[in-house]
Amino acid sequence: MxxxxxxxxxxxxxxxxxxxxxxxxxxxxxxxxxxxxxxxxxxxxxxxxxxxxxxxxxxxxxxxxxxxxxxxxxxxxxxxxxxxxxxxxxxxxxxxxxxxxxxxxxxxxxxxxxxxxxxxxxxxxxxxxxxxxxxxxxxxxxxxxxxxxxxxxxxxxxxxxxxxxxxxxxxxxxxxxxxxxxLESFFIEDSLSFKTFSNYIAADVSINQDNILFNGITKAIDSSESLINIFKNTIPQENQTYNITPSNSDGFMSFTFNNYKTFETNLAKFNKKDSIAKTTLFNDIIEVGIIYQGKNNAIVLNSIDVIATKDALLSEQNRIDSYRGVNIFSFGLPLLFSNTFTPLVSFNTANKYCILDNFFVFAGSTAMLQNIIANYQNKTTLNEKVYFQDIKNHLSDASSLMHVVNPASLKTILNKNIKENSSYKLDSYNVSALQFIYETNFAHVNGVIKKSKTRASLNSVSEELNIKLDTDILTDPQFVKNHITKQKEMVVQDINNNLYLISNKGKILWKKQIQGPILGTIEQIDIYKNGRLQLVFATPNRVYVIDRNGNNVAPFPIKFNDKITQPLSVFDYDKNKNYRLLITQGKNLLMYNVRAQIINGFTFKSANNTILHQPKHYRIGSKDYITFKTQSKLYILDRTGKTRITPKTSSSYSNQPIFLYNNNFTTTTLNGDLIAIDSKGNASIKSLSLLEKHYLETTSKTLVVLNENKLSIKNKTIELDYGDYSAPSLFYINDKIYVAITDMQAHKIYLYDSQAKLLPNFPVYGNSSIILDNIDKDRTLEFVTKGESNSIILYQIN
Structure with missing residues (x-):
């Protein structure tokens, strides 16, 4: 029903x-x-x-x-x-x-x-x-x-x-x-409740594996009932409290304004006060910060005229201590800040202060001031930390109100809203931030909850993402290009034949069920010749073309009654995006264009037996070659399907593809030989003593062979531990050769250079072949592999 x-x-x-x-x-x-x-x-x-x-x-x-x-x-x-x-x-x-x-x-x-x-x-x-x-x-x-x-x-x-x-x-x-x-409150201060803070908040939320990002607005009706409106008619200033906040603090809150008198008037209206405290201390202040440290707080005033602010403190210059060359003075108005800035400030024991450049710091504890002085002088403040710089990338430099907390304070805020006293393991969330940027009659909202990553040491291999799906994975994950960002994303299929597109931040962009398991790897084409890429691949009875939003591109998928037996071959002979899609069905080949029309000019109809591997296309000079083989015959055709080269040899061939190596068409035989065919059909045979189960992979000048537990790269052979190895994968990136194999039995991935030397910190954990590439805008390489039965892992080589 x-x-x-x-x-x-x-x-x-x-x-x-x-x-x-x-x-x-x-x-x-x-x-x-x-x-x-x-x-x-x-x-x-x-x-x-x-x-x-x-x-x-x-x-x-x-x-x-x-x-x-x-x-x-x-x-x-x-x-x-x-x-x-x-x-x-x-x-x-x-x-x-x-x-x-x-x-x-x-x-x-x-x-x-x-x-x-x-x-x-x-x-x-x-x-x-x-x-x-x-x-x-x-x-x-x-x-x-x-x-x-x-x-x-x-x-x-x-x-x-x-x-x-x-x-x-x-x-x-x-x-x-x-x-x-x-929601009760976003803040450490109990005096700041959501109920009195604003009316509506709307935020777009990006949820990735290691972070949650918020961007939106908050709007309160134009009245004095909502705290956010105290910033009305003020211009947000650059928050600088983090320059003086010790990295071992619980966090800080900073609020800014370009004109203290306007801010003061707005705040008095909110607090329904007729009179305003008579003091000149705040006249040249553009930022007030509160540093939280356990039960101790400190107030920070950021002055744009240090001399004028010092003059406002002329009656408060009784020196009571000195620390690291910085004088500490008594302060006789400890209630001034809570009386002036309530409900933003509830701290009322500020009875001493010190001056650090343009910052005037007030606290109720000498130890608190000493900690701030030491961290400021030692350059161990929050702003010096990599993890804080990392979240700053998601925030605006200037904001009306900024709130930054450590893991303990984040836990306190969570429990305040969830109304439970739970123990979360949030130690890796070194800082989280929320900021409001007032503009006319609303405020922009930005928020970051981000897991901090330790800086990777040179040559280390770090696990960047571990993405779990609902069901077990069917295919090896691979990279595809995002034509918008020019970066790489990941595709993988699960056992229910759902195809996933996953961003390089770990976000599942879409999930689409298709008919049957994907054969081989997914290719990309630009079907409309406009720079937008589509995914193209075959399953046993269909050929799909899917756009980056997960939608089928008409007239695909096309359905076949007879079974497709090899991965789809995609040819672009002249690099002009006139694609040809070659479908293998047993011993037959069918050539289609991207309008799903059969190419009648391709005349090849049938091989002498079942085709053993995916047909490949090579170009030498101005000539095209389509290659494939059966167990007893090797085919080298032109683009119309006619025989271009007839090999002057016959053999029983392995199931390994035909490669173009040293300008010869190269493959292996069941007898364990390497056979090379030149452009005239002449054959050269070299005995490699290969066992029946072996793998061959080449570039134009590099030959890689895996024979049981012996891996040969160029002319160097290394002996591996006995295991169940995947076919070697060969990558040519930034003028370097990389060769990867995976021991499926021991769950280990090995990565070698062209001299058969294992790269530092390998092997690493994995359960499939890998795809190696630079997937983002940094200079490091990444690779993707299958992790547990329902997860994929993205590694970075640092």
């Missing part, structure tokens, strides 16, 4: 038009499958997945797995009067969206009343209600929410505006509504 029922009502065009009024959080994703895989592969989310709140959410939304949306989907979260989590799902209806025929333990009931049709469904002990209205599928754990959707009430215009700012290309977008019942 396919879920299908229709209700008529005045049309509502956008998904946001159907959101429940009491929804606190709205999640939008263009690809539910990609979102699920991103969450499963994200290190941070997996660390918090042990909490009761996370498990409850995961269990509540468990039935989402059975939905197959073809466009955006909204997930709305709310709480009922009993504080129980409720969800609603909104997406465009399609006939394949919710197929219930094969679902075990599925119970369905149709509720009809007052011209409404509602389905009550029970699946895996979870009950939900659903309907279709204006071509929109709406499902919810709350029947009241489904009932309410029939009332075509006006949508909040502010919600619609902020929804329109979200990006359709990100893993997900999140909208947090006013008076939400889930």
């Amino acid at each position: 396919v879920f299908n029922c229709t209700n008529t009502k005045k049309n509502r065009s956008k998904l946001i038009d159907f959101t429940p009024k009491n929804a606190s959080i709205i999640i939008k994703t263009p690809n539910l499958e990609s979102l699920k895989n991103s969450i499963n592969n994200n290190d941070f989310l997996q660390k918090i997945s042990k909490t009761d709140s996370y498990k409850n959410l995961e269990n509540t939304l468990g039935n989402l797995t059975y939905l197959k949306p073809t466009s955006d989907i909204l997930i709305c979260l709310s709480k009922d009067l009993k504080d129980s989590l409720q969800y609603s799902i909104i997406t465009k209806f399609n006939s394949q969206l919710f197929k219930t025929d094969s679902l075990p333990n599925y119970i369905e009931e149709t509720l009809l009343y007052k011209n409404k049709t509602i389905k009550k469904s029970t699946l895996n002990n979870n009950t939900f209600y659903s309907t279709i209205i204006d071509s929109i599928f709406f499902a919810s754990s709350s029947k009241d929410h489904v009932n309410a959707i029939f009332n075509n009430t006006a949508i909040d215009p502010e919600l619609e505006k902020i929804y329109n700012t979200t990006n359709t290309n990100k893993t997900l977008s999140v909208i947090v509504k006013p008076d939400n019942t889930f």
Whole structure:
């Protein structure tokens, strides 16, 4: 059965038009499958997945797995009067969206009343209600929410505006509504609650394996009720508190303004104060920072006129100590900062201070000041750390409000919102950051939660990504080119014949089910000759061309009744993108163009027996050669399929391909010989004493042979431990030769240079052949391999 029922009502065009009024959080994703895989592969989310709140959410939304949306989907979260989590799902209806025929333990009931049709469904002990209205599928754990959707009430215009700012290309977008019942605060300071901070927040979220990035906006109505509006009519300044924050601190918060008087007036309105503290100390300040260290805090004033700020402290120059040549003075107004900057500052014991260049630092502890002085002088502040510089790349230099925390503070903030006292293992998240950049009547929001990586030592091999799929992997992973970024991405197929495209950051871009296992490697073509690349490959009964969004390119796939027995050969004879697709079926060859039309000018019809390997194309001078062989005959054809060279020899051939080596067509025989055919058909034979199971690989000048446990590269042979070895892979990158083999039995990958010398720090763990390449903008090489049965690993050679 396919879920299908229709209700008529005045049309509502956008998904946001159907959101429940009491929804606190709205999640939008263009690809539910990609979102699920991103969450499963994200290190941070997996660390918090042990909490009761996370498990409850995961269990509540468990039935989402059975939905197959073809466009955006909204997930709305709310709480009922009993504080129980409720969800609603909104997406465009399609006939394949919710197929219930094969679902075990599925119970369905149709509720009809007052011209409404509602389905009550029970699946895996979870009950939900659903309907279709204006071509929109709406499902919810709350029947009241489904009932309410029939009332075509006006949508909040502010919600619609902020929804329109979200990006359709990100893993997900999140909208947090006013008076939400889930988030309490983003900050260490208990005085800073989300309820009083702003109204709406909308953020696009990128979830990769080792980081979560947020970019969006927050908007509060133009009033003094929301803290974010204290930055109205101010210009964000460059945050510099990190230049003085010790790297061993718990974090810092910095807020900036170009005009203190404007900021002061806004803050007084927010705090509903008529009077403003009479002091000149802040007149030349453009930034106030709070450094957190356990129970101790320090206030940092960043001055643009050090002399004027010193003059404002003339009455506070009682020197009480000195440390490393820096004077420490007493300060008689410890309540000044909390009184002036509440709720941003609650610290009220600042009774001493020191001056470090343009920074005036106030604290309640001499030890705190000494720690700041020592780190500043030793250049061991936060800004000097590689991990902080790494997250700065995702942030703006100038912001109205910036909050940076260490792992302990991040855990505190998490527990404040999740309302659990969980112990997360977040030690590798050295710093996380959140910033707000005020502009006119809204603020930009940026956030980074990123796993810090230790700097790789020279020649080390580091594991960059370990990407887990839902099911076991069928094919060896490989790289393909992203024509937009010019970088490389990964493709792999699982045992359910799902093909995945995965970014080099570990994000699953799409998942597409195809008919049958892919034969050989996937090629790329530019079918429209416009610089955009498509994936092209064969399965046993189809030839596919798929664009980078995972869509079939018409008129492909083309279906074949007879079985395709070798990987698809793709030829571009003159490098002009007039591609030819050569299909092997047993002993027959069929040549097609990219319009899926057979090429009648290719006259070869049938070999004398089954073709043993994928046909290859070579060009020598101006002549084209198509090569393949059967067990008893070697074929060298021209591009029309006519015999170009007739070898003056016959033999029983191995299943290894024919290579162009030293301008000779080279392969091996079952007798263990290396045979080379020149352009006139003359044959030279060299005995290599190869066993029946051997592998051959060449470039134009490099010959590689694996014979049981003996690996020969050029004229050098090395003896390996006995094992079950993959075919050698040969890579020519930056004028260097690399040869890779994998011991499938010992799960070890070996990488050699052209002199048969093992590269440093090899072997490494792996369970398939590798593909080696430079996949990003740095100068290091990466390679991809199969890890566990359901994972792929991306390594980097440093």
